[in-house]
Amino acid sequence: MLLQLxxxxxxxxxxxxFVGAFAAFGGLAERKIxxxxxxxxxxxxxxxxxxxxxxxxxxxxxxxxxxxxxxxxKPIYIIIPILMVALPFTILVVLPWGHIPVWSFKYDLxxxxxxxxxxxxxxxxxxxxxNSKYTTLGGLRAATQIxxxxxxxxxxxxxxxxxxxxxxxxxxxxxxREHLWLAVLxxxxxxxxxxxxxxxxxxxxxxxxxxxxxxVQGWMTEYGGVFFAMILLAQYITLWIGAVSLGALFFGGWGxxxxxxxxxxxxxxxxxxxxxxxxxxxxxxxxxxxxxxxxGLIPLGIVNLLLMILLY
Numbered sequence: 001m002l003l004q005l006x007x008x009x010x011x012x013x014x015x016x017x018f019v020g021a022f023a024a025f026g027g028l029a030e031r032k033i034x035x036x037x038x039x040x041x042x043x044x045x046x047x048x049x050x051x052x053x054x055x056x057x058x059x060x061x062x063x064x065x066x067x068x069x070x071x072x073x074k075p076i077y078i079i080i081p082i083l084m085v086a087l088p089f090t091i092l093v094v095l096p097w098g099h100i101p102v103w104s105f106k107y108d109l110x111x112x113x114x115x116x117x118x119x120x121x122x123x124x125x126x127x128x129x130x131n132s133k134y135t136t137l138g139g140l141r142a143a144t145q146i147x148x149x150x151x152x153x154x155x156x157x158x159x160x161x162x163x164x165x166x167x168x169x170x171x172x173x174x175x176x177r178e179h180l181w182l183a184v185l186x187x188x189x190x191x192x193x194x195x196x197x198x199x200x201x202x203x204x205x206x207x208x209x210x211x212x213x214x215x216v217q218g219w220m221t222e223y224g225g226v227f228f229a230m231i232l233l234a235q236y237i238t239l240w241i242g243a244v245s246l247g248a249l250f251f252g253g254w255g256x257x258x259x260x261x262x263x264x265x266x267x268x269x270x271x272x273x274x275x276x277x278x279x280x281x282x283x284x285x286x287x288x289x290x291x292x293x294x295x296g297l298i299p300l301g302i303v304n305l306l307l308m309i310l311l312y
Contacts, residue, residue, distance in 0.1 A: 148294060246270040
C-alpha cells in the first residue's frame, strides 16, 4: 500500500511538471502557428525567436497583485480557479499514458466524462462569485454551451463503448488493435467527438463564453494575475486531455505497430488539429451554436448510435 502511494505520488509530480511545461511551450507553439496561418509573426522579442515569451507571461501573472472585487463572494471566488486546475489534474491520473497507466480501472472512460460534466458548475459558481454582469452573462453562455456539447460528447462515445463492450480506454484501444481504427469505422463519432471537445474546452470558434469582443473576457473578466494563470493552465490541460483521448479512442492509441512513439505522434496531430480549428473558423452566434448542437449534432449522434446498434 505504501509503495503504491509512493508510486502515485511520484507519478503526480512528474505529470505536474509535464503539463506545466506543456502549457508553457504548447501555448507558445499555438501562438506561433496561428501567427503563421494568419500571415503574421507570433512572439519574437522575448528570448531567441520569442521562446521565452510564455515564461515572461508566467512571471507577469505571478507578480501581479490579485485584485478581488469588493462585493465578490471571496471564498468561492478564490477556490474556483483551484478546483478548475484540480479537475483536469484528476482526469490526468486515470488518462492512459501508454501500456502502464497511473491508475486504471474498468470504468475509467465513464469517470472522465463524469468529471468533465462538473466543469459548467464550477464556471457558473465562478461567474456568480465575481458579482459582475459580464461574468454572469459569460457563465450562462458557458452553461448552455457546455451542457449541450456534453450531450454530443456522450453520443459520440456511446458507439465506441458499444463496439468494444467496455467503458475502459485500454479495452477500446485493444479493440482497435484487432480491427481498424475507430476513426475509420466510426467517422461520424469522430467528427462529433471533435466538435464536442472544442465546445467543452471553449476554444475558438466555440469560445462564446469568453468572446472578448462582446463580453470583455466573459466569465473570467474579474479574474486576474495568478487566478487567471490557473484558469489558463486548466484550459491547456484540457487541450492535452482532448488530444490524448482523440489518439487513444479513435486512432488506436499505443496498441498498433507504431507503439508509444506513434501514440505521441497522434497526440501531436490532435493538438495541431485543435489549433487549426481555432485559427481558421469564425465564431458563431449563441443561437446559431445551440441550434447547430440541438438540431444538428445531437440528432446526428442519435441516428449514428442507432445505426451502430443495428449493424453490430
